[in-house]
Amino acid sequence: MTVKAIVKTSQYYDSVSLMLVARELSQLDGVDDAAVVMATDANKSILSASGLLTETVSSASANDLVIAVSAADSALADVALRTADDLLKGKVVASESAGYRPKTIRSALSAHPEANVAVISVAGRYAADEAWDALIRGLHVLLFSDNVSLADEIALKQYARDHGLLLMGPGAGTALLNGVALGFANAVPVGPVGIVSAAGTGLQEVTTLLARLGVGITQGIGTGGRDLKQEVGGIMMLAATRALQRDPATEVIVLISKPPSEKVAAAILDQVTGSDKPTIVCFMGSDTGDRAQLSAQTLQEAAWLAAQASGADIGTIDALLAAGNARHSVQAKHLMSRLQPDQRYLRGLFSGGTLCYEAQVIWQDMLNGPVFSNAPLPGGAVLQDASRSQGHAAVDLGEEEFTVGRPHPMIDNELRIRRMLQEAGDPQVGVIVLDVVLGYGAHPDPASELCPAVQDARQLAENAGRALIVIASVTGTEQDPQVRSEQVAALEEAGVVVCGSNAAAARLSAMIVDHQEAPR
Numbered sequence: 001m002t003v004k005a006i007v008k009t010s011q012y013y014d015s016v017s018l019m020l021v022a023r024e025l026s027q028l029d030g031v032d033d034a035a036v037v038m039a040t041d042a043n044k045s046i047l048s049a050s051g052l053l054t055e056t057v058s059s060a061s062a063n064d065l066v067i068a069v070s071a072a073d074s075a076l077a078d079v080a081l082r083t084a085d086d087l088l089k090g091k092v093v094a095s096e097s098a099g100y101r102p103k104t105i106r107s108a109l110s111a112h113p114e115a116n117v118a119v120i121s122v123a124g125r126y127a128a129d130e131a132w133d134a135l136i137r138g139l140h141v142l143l144f145s146d147n148v149s150l151a152d153e154i155a156l157k158q159y160a161r162d163h164g165l166l167l168m169g170p171g172a173g174t175a176l177l178n179g180v181a182l183g184f185a186n187a188v189p190v191g192p193v194g195i196v197s198a199a200g201t202g203l204q205e206v207t208t209l210l211a212r213l214g215v216g217i218t219q220g221i222g223t224g225g226r227d228l229k230q231e232v233g234g235i236m237m238l239a240a241t242r243a244l245q246r247d248p249a250t251e252v253i254v255l256i257s258k259p260p261s262e263k264v265a266a267a268i269l270d271q272v273t274g275s276d277k278p279t280i281v282c283f284m285g286s287d288t289g290d291r292a293q294l295s296a297q298t299l300q301e302a303a304w305l306a307a308q309a310s311g312a313d314i315g316t317i318d319a320l321l322a323a324g325n326a327r328h329s330v331q332a333k334h335l336m337s338r339l340q341p342d343q344r345y346l347r348g349l350f351s352g353g354t355l356c357y358e359a360q361v362i363w364q365d366m367l368n369g370p371v372f373s374n375a376p377l378p379g380g381a382v383l384q385d386a387s388r389s390q391g392h393a394a395v396d397l398g399e400e401e402f403t404v405g406r407p408h409p410m411i412d413n414e415l416r417i418r419r420m421l422q423e424a425g426d427p428q429v430g431v432i433v434l435d436v437v438l439g440y441g442a443h444p445d446p447a448s449e450l451c452p453a454v455q456d457a458r459q460l461a462e463n464a465g466r467a468l469i470v471i472a473s474v475t476g477t478e479q480d481p482q483v484r485s486e487q488v489a490a491l492e493e494a495g496v497v498v499c500g501s502n503a504a505a506a507r508l509s510a511m512i513v514d515h516q517e518a519p520r
Contacts, residue, residue: 001032001070001071001072002070002071002072002073002074002076002077003051003052003054003068003069003070003077004054004068004069004071004074004077004078004081005052005054005056005057005066005067005068005069005081006056006066006067006081007039007056007057007060007064007065007066008064008065008066008067009060009063009064010063010064011064011065013065013088015403015406015407015412016407016411017088018036018037018038018065018406018407019036019406019407019411019412019414020087021036021084021087021088022034022035022036022037022414024083024087025067025069025080025083025084025087028076028079028080028083029076030071030072030073030076030080031069031070031071031072031076031077031080032070032071032072033050033051033052033069033070034067034068034069034070034080034084035047035050035052035066035067035068035069036065036066036067036068036084036088037065037066037406038062038063038064038065038066038404038406039057039060039061039062039063039064039065039066040062040401040404041062041401042386042387042401042402042404043066043404043406044057044058044060045385045387045388046387046415046418047066047068049387049388049418049422050418051070052068052069052070053068054068062404067081067084067085069081069084104133105118105130105133105134105137105139106133106137109137109139115139116138116139116140117139117140117141117142117177117182118130118131118134118139118140118141118142119141119142119144119182119183120134120141120142120143120144120145120169121144121145122145123145123147124145124146124147124148124170125147127143127145127147127148127170128148128149128152128156131143131148131152131156131167131169132156132159135156135159135160135163135165135167138163138165139165140160140165140166140167140168140177141156141160141165141166141167141168141169142168142169142172142175142182142183142222143156143167143168143169143170143171143172143224144169144171144172144173144183145169145170145171146170146171146400147170147400148169148170150226150229150231150232153169153170153224153226153232154231154232154233154235157227157232157235157236158235160236160239161235161236161239166221166236166239166240167236168221168222168223168224168236169222169223169224170224170226171224171225171226172200172222172223172224173200173222173408174197174200174201174203174204174220174222175203175220175221175222176188176195176203176207176217176219176220177219177220177221178219181439181440183200183222183440183441184200184201184204184408184410184437184439184440184441184442185203185204185207185220185439185440185441186204186207186208186211186438186439186440186475186476186477186479186480187439187440187477187479187480187481188207188208188210188211188216188217188477188479189211189215189216189217190216190217190218191210191215191216191217191218191310192215192216192218192249192250192251192252192310193210193215193216193217193218193250193251193252193253193254193306193310194217194218194219194220194221194244194247194250194252194253194254195207195217195219195220195221195253195254195255195256196221196223196237196240196241196244196253196254196255196256197220197221197222197223197254197255197256197257198222198223198224198225198226198227198228198237198256198257198258199225199256199257199258199353199354199357200222200352200353200354201351201352201353201354201355201435201437201475202256202257202282202284202299202354202355202358203220203222203256204352204437204439204475205299205300205303205352205354205355205358205475205501205502206254206256206282206299206302206303206306207220208475208476208477208484209299209300209303209304209501210303210306210307211477212477213303213304213307213312213314214312215306215307215310215312218244218247218249218250219243219244219247219250221236221240221243221244223236223237223240224236225258225353227257228257228258228260228261228264228265228268229260229261229264230261230263230264232264233263233264233267234260234264234267234268237255237257237268238267238268238271241253241255241268241271241272242271244277245271245275245277250277251277251278251309251310252277252278252279252280252306252309252310253272253275253277253278253279253280254279254280254282254302254306255268255272255279255280255281255282255283256282256284256299256302256354257282257283257284258283258284258285258286258354258357259283259284259285259286259378260283260286265283265286268281269281278294278309279294280294280295280296280302280305280306280309281294281295281296282295282296282297282298282299282301282302284297284298284299284354284357284358284361285297285357285360285361285364285377294309297361298358298361298362298503299354299355299358299501299502299503300501300502300503300504301317301503303501304317304320305317324500324504324507325507328504328507328508328511329511331497331508332508332511332512335469335497335512336430336511336512336513338467338469339430339466339467339469339512340427340430340465340466340467342427342428343427343428343429343430343466343467343513344428344430344513345391345392345393345426345428345429345430345431345513346363346367346392346393346429346430346431346432346433346509346510346512346513347389347392347393347395347423347426347429347431347432347433348393348394348395348432348433348434348506348509349395349397349416349419349420349423349432349433349434350394350395350396350397350398350433350434350435351397351398351408351409351410351416351435351436351437352396352398352410352435352437352475352502353375353396353398353399355435355437355473355475355502356373356375356394356395356396356435357375357377357396358502358503358506359394359433359502359503359505359506360373360376360377360380360394361377362503362506362507362510363392363394363506363510364377364380366507366510366511366514367392367510367513367514368514369391369392370391370392371391371392371393371394372389372390372391372392372393372394373393373394373395373396374386374395374396374399374401375394375396375399376394383395386399386401386402388422389423389426392513395419397409397415397416397419398410402415410437410441410442410443411441411442411443412443413443413446413449413450413453416434416450416453417449417450417453420432420434420453420454420457421453421456421457421460423457424456424457424458424460424461424468425460425464427464427466429468430467430468430469430512430513431468431469431470431471431509431512431513432457432468432469432470432471433470433471433472433505433506433509434450434470434471434472434473434496435472435473435475435502435505436450436472436473436474436475436476436487436491437475437476438474438475438476438477438480438481438482438484438487439475439476439480439481439482440480440481442482443482444481444482445482445487446482446487447486447487447490447491447494448490450491450494451490451491451493451494451496452494454470454491454494454495454496455494455495457470458470458495469497469509469512470495470496470497471496471497471498471499471505471508471509472491472496472497472498472499472505473498473499473500473501473502473504473505474487474488474491474498475502
């Protein structure tokens with residue numbers, strides 16, 4: 001095999017274009033592997049692990065574009081590199097020749113004066129200016145972009161609150177407004193539950209679990225992950241909660257976040273206790289004491305409590321957990337018998353940051369030993385190198401270190417596939433846990449790429465005389481473009497153990513590696 005790479009200094013292309021070019025290169029005759037990414041430190045580490053890092057690439061800067069290929073010989077590698085260059089030029093031409101697209105919020109409003117929401121996804125250094133333009137023109141804003149300064153976020157949210165507008169973000173990837181799904185959202189029914197969430201995949205997990213229980217949504221409002229920090233003060237969660245409390249269609253409210261600052265938590269709980277609407281507070285892993293009407297430690301519990309409060313006949317939380325744990329106990333005993341004594345670690349490879357966090361909340365109570373992560377719980381163990389796991393590990397592949405210059409892992413499975421094979425090569429790994437997130441904007445058929453990778457990973461372990469257990473949850477509904485049941489069936493056909501929720505997958509995996517029953 002021959003590895004060759006070229007570096008294009010200070011050249012930028014959108015991450016989806018880069019993903020598509022890399023896929024086309026990988027399908028060329030004689031090409032074994034290919035990568036088209038920005039030369040960030042995290043991407044260099046991934047290239048190194050894949051055998052695609054050359055001396056030229058090592059010295060490239062984070063603003064440089066890297067095209068690297070591994071081919072059968074030097075001539076085929078050269079052909080692949082030239083093809084990549086032609087494909088990138090073609091992406092630019094195609095974009096420039098597309099039909100008319102407004103280039104400013106002002107021109108977009110001129111074309112669509114009825115619009116009342118702006119979705120902003122531009123480079124972070126431009127995002128605040130665009131958000132100001134939208135707010136001043138009276139638009140609610142879903143600010144998908146990140147890398148917006150804390151000072152800008154606070155000012156934008158204060159203006160939005162004072163003018164009766166929503167500023168969802170920065171880094172808000174999901175919203176459901178009046179039945180319209182924005183960003184990474186799912187096809188769910190309309191119903192009595194309103195949700196405010198500082199966590200995009202948390203919003204997706206709860207709404208889809210509710211949908212599968214026959215319960216629908218009035219509104220799903222994202223706030224961005226920093227909203228509940230003390231500096232921001234929960235401005236948008238408080239404003240959105242007040243809006244849902246006034247909304248006659250919303251009968252039950254759910255609030256979702258990682259643990260907020262003590263002062264912000266107190267303000268939110270004060271707002272909750274002043275309402276007569278049942279309110280489920282899910283500050284994952286955080287003790288809200290007696291202040292919350294209904295407190296949930298996990299997203300799964302939040303969905304159950306909301307379903308109960310809306311009148312759905314699902315039984316008690318204790319009974320639901322007991323039934324799930326009983327099933328998992330039987331599964332775990334069967335699965336753990338396949339592992340070698342040294343296979344004592346689990347590795348979670350998550351596309352959803354909130355799902356990564358929820359798993360850690362469960363694992364900290366169930367596992368003997370720390371869980372290392374690039375996005376740990378407060379006081380948790382930090383991975384020394386996010387590109388290499390140690391011990392029990394929960395890796396959030398949607399963190400910025402992995403997504404600069406490449407698409408989000410809900411869109412592009414390449415990074416997770418590479419990491420899965422890397423984990424499968426570790427003789428101490430017994431279980432790999434995956435989240436598969438469906439919905440609008442996500443990969444159109446994630447199982448089509450993940451299933452062959454799972455089979456390759458299991459074969460790699462088998463060749464070394466080991467078994468490998470892969471457990472997954474699928475966040476989605478039957479009405480999603482990917483159709484949840486079809487994704488589940490494909491994964492199970494590939495040998496994946498599919499659980500009904502991310503929390504269930506976390507509990508089962510812990511029971512396998514630590515040979516124990518799940519706690520309440």
